[in-house]
Amino acid sequence: MRCLRKYGWKWSDPNMQPIDPEQIHRAYLKKRSRQHWAILATQLGLFVSFLVAWEWAARSGLINVLLFSHPTKIWTLFVQKLSDGSLLPHVGTTIAETAVGFVLGTLLGTLLATLIWWSPFLSKVLDPYLVIANSMPKVALGPLFIVGLGPGALSIIAMACAVSVIITTIVIYTSFKEVDPNFIKVVQTFGASKRQVFSVVVLPATIPTIVSTLKVNVGLSWIGVIVGEFLVSKEGLGYLIVYGFQVFNFTLVLVSLAVIAVLATVMYQMVAYLERKLTSQFK
Amino acid sequence: MGQLPATPAKIELRNVTHLYVTPTQAFTAVKGIDLRVEEGEFVCLVGPSGCGKTTLLSLIAGLEKPTAGHVLIDGEQVTGPTQKVGYMLQQDYLFNWRTIEDNVFLGLEIQGIRSKENRQYALHLLEEMGLADYRKAYPPQLSGGMRQRVALVRTLACQPEILLLDEPFSALDYQTKLKLEDLIVETLRRYNNKTAILVTHDLSEAVAMGDRLYILKRNPGQIRTEVKIPDQIRTSLPFQARKQEGFHALFEKVWMEMERSEHAAD
Numbered sequence: 260m261r262c263l264r265k266y267g268w269k270w271s272d273p274n275m276q277p278i279d280p281e282q283i284h285r286a287y288l289k290k291r292s293r294q295h296w297a298i299l300a301t302q303l304g305l306f307v308s309f310l311v312a313w314e315w316a317a318r319s320g321l322i323n324v325l326l327f328s329h330p331t332k333i334w335t336l337f338v339q340k341l342s343d344g345s346l347l348p349h350v351g352t353t354i355a356e357t358a359v360g361f362v363l364g365t366l367l368g369t370l371l372a373t374l375i376w377w378s379p380f381l382s383k384v385l386d387p388y389l390v391i392a393n394s395m396p397k398v399a400l401g402p403l404f405i406v407g408l409g410p411g412a413l414s415i416i417a418m419a420c421a422v423s424v425i426i427t428t429i430v431i432y433t434s435f436k437e438v439d440p441n442f443i444k445v446v447q448t449f450g451a452s453k454r455q456v457f458s459v460v461v462l463p464a465t466i467p468t469i470v471s472t473l474k475v476n477v478g479l480s481w482i483g484v485i486v487g488e489f490l491v492s493k494e495g496l497g498y499l500i501v502y503g504f505q506v507f508n509f510t511l512v513l514v515s516l517a518v519i520a521v522l523a524t525v526m527y528q529m530v531a532y533l534e535r536k537l538t539s540q541f542k
Numbered sequence: 543m544g545q546l547p548a549t550p551a552k553i554e555l556r557n558v559t560h561l562y563v564t565p566t567q568a569f570t571a572v573k574g575i576d577l578r579v580e581e582g583e584f585v586c587l588v589g590p591s592g593c594g595k596t597t598l599l600s601l602i603a604g605l606e607k608p609t610a611g612h613v614l615i616d617g618e619q620v621t622g623p624t625q626k627v628g629y630m631l632q633q634d635y636l637f638n639w640r641t642i643e644d645n646v647f648l649g650l651e652i653q654g655i656r657s658k659e660n661r662q663y664a665l666h667l668l669e670e671m672g673l674a675d676y677r678k679a680y681p682p683q684l685s686g687g688m689r690q691r692v693a694l695v696r697t698l699a700c701q702p703e704i705l706l707l708d709e710p711f712s713a714l715d716y717q718t719k720l721k722l723e724d725l726i727v728e729t730l731r732r733y734n735n736k737t738a739i740l741v742t743h744d745l746s747e748a749v750a751m752g753d754r755l756y757i758l759k760r761n762p763g764q765i766r767t768e769v770k771i772p773d774q775i776r777t778s779l780p781f782q783a784r785k786q787e788g789f790h791a792l793f794e795k796v797w798m799e800m801e802r803s804e805h806a807a808d
Contacts, residue, residue, distance in 0.1 A: 439635070441633070444629075444631065447623060448623055448627070448629035450623040450625070451652045455652055459648070459652065460637070463637070463639050464637075
C-alpha cells in the first residue's frame with residue numbers, strides 16, 4: 260500500500276478510506292512540479308558545467324585560447340564593448356534588418372499566396388517556378404542582390420526577405436487550399452462573392468498556420484541577415500563576426516555569436532507569445 | 543405532369559440533367575428530373591447513396607448550373623444563390639473563431655443586411671431555440687445538438703422562403719435527432735408557410751417529417767416513385783407521427799421501394 264501511495268492513488272478497496280479526488284489531484288500536481296524543477300536544474304547544470312569545462316580547458320592549455328577564447332574573456336570583452344558603446348549600433352542594425360526582412364518576407368509571402376489562391380490559372384503557371392525558387396539556396400543570390408541593390412542595408416533586407424518569402428508562400432497557399440470546402444459552401448449558399456469567401460472563411464481559418472510560419476520565418480530571416488552582412492556590410496553582428504575572423508579576434512566572434520543567440524531566442528519567444536494570443540480561440 | 547399549372551410552383555425542376563466532368567469521365571449525377579414543390583410543402587428526397595440527392599439541392603440553391611433542363615423558383619430561372627433559399631449541411635460547420643452570435647449573423651453579414659432589426663430577429667430565434675445564454679460562447683463549448691441548432695438559426699436568420707436540408711441530423715445521436723426533427727417542423731410551421739426539401743437516407747425520418755417523398759434510384763439519379771403521406775401522419779410532429787396508425791405500413795412500403803430501387807441500380 261505504501262508503494263501505491265507514492266503514485267498518488269489507491270486501489271478502491273472497500274476496507275480502505277474513501278477516495279479523495281482533491282488529494283489525488285494535489286499529489287499529481289506535486290509530482291508534476293517536482294519534475295518541472297528537475298528538468299530546469301538539469302538544463303542549468305549542463306550550461307554551467309559546459310562553461311566551467313571550457314574555462315578550465317582554456318586556462319590549463321588544453322585548447323588554444325587564441326582560437327577558442329574562454330567564457331570570462333568573452334564576458335569581459337562584451338562588457339567593455341557594451342560600455343564604450345561600440346556594440347549597440349551593430350546590434351541595432353542587425354535587429355532592424357532582421358525585423359524588416361521578417362515582416363516583408365511574411366507579408367509578401369501571404370500576398371503571393373493570396374494571389375495564387377485567387378487565380379487557379381496563375382497558381383498552375385507559377386507552380387514550376389515556385390518549386391525551383393524553393394529548392395534554390397537563396398543565399399547564393401547574394402552577389403546579384405548586391406549588384407542590383409547596392410552594397411548596403413537594402414541588399415541585406417532583400418536577402419532576409421528572399422530566404423523566407425517562397426517557403427511562406429508555399430506553406431500558406433497549401434493551408435488556404437486545405438480549408439474544408441464545406442465551410443466555403445456555407446457562405447456560398449448565402450451568396451458570398453470570392454472576396455467574401457476569402458475574407459470571411461479562408462483567411463481567418465488559416466490564421467493559425469500563418470502565425471506558425473512566423474516562427475519559422477524568424478529563424479530564416481536571421482540566416483538571411485547574417486549571411487548578407489558577411490557579404491557586404493560595414494555594420495551589424497554579421498559584420499563583427501567577419502571582422503573578428505579577419506583580424507583573428509575570436510573572442511569578438513564569440514561575443515557576436517552569443518548576442519545573436521540571445522536576440523534570436525527573444526524574437527522567437529515574442530512570436531510564440533503572439534501565436535498563443537492570436538490562436539487561443541481557434542481550438 | 544404534362545399540363546402546365548396556372549400558378550408557378552415554389553420550386554420546379556423541368557427535365558433536369560446534371561453531369562460532373564472529371565479528367566477520367568463525364569459522370570451523369572442526375573437525369574431527366576421533373577419535380578414540383580408547392581409553397582409550404584415539406585418534401586423529402588430519399589434514395590441510395592450516389593443517387594444525386596445532394597446534387598439536386600446544389601442545383602436548387604444555385605451553387606451549380608444544370609447541364610440541361612431548368613430549375614425554377616417562383617417561376618423564375620435560378621442563376622445563382624439567392625436570399626430566398628437557406629441551406630443546411632450535414633454538419634453544423636460553425637466557425638470556431640466566431641462567437642455563437644457572430645456565427646448566427648454570418649448570413650446577414652454576407653448579404654449585407656446586418657441591420658439592427660435583422661440582428662434582433664436572429665437573436666430572437668436563438669432565444670427560441672434555448673440558446674440565449676450561449677450568445678457570447680464559442681462553438682467548441684457547445685454539444686452537437688446545440689451546434690446544429692445554432693446552424694439552423696444561422697440559416698433562418700436570413701429569412702429564407704425555402705429551406706434545403708442536406709441530412710442535417712445524420713451526425714447527431716438518436717435522441718438529439720428526434721428532438722431536432724420536431725423543432726425544425728415546428729419552426730417551419732410557425733414561420734408562415736416555409737417550403738422545405740429534406741435529403742435523408744433515414745426512411746423513418748422521411749416518412750415522419752415529409753408531406754411527400756420522392757424515391758430516387760442511382761446510376762444515373764432518377765426519380766423512381768413519389769409517395770404521398772396521409773394527413774394524420776403528415777400533420778403530427780415527427781415524434782408523434784411515428785406512433786400514428788399506418789406509419790409502419792407506409793414505412794414498409796417505402797422500404798420495399800427503396801430495396802427495389804437499390805437492386806435496379808446494380
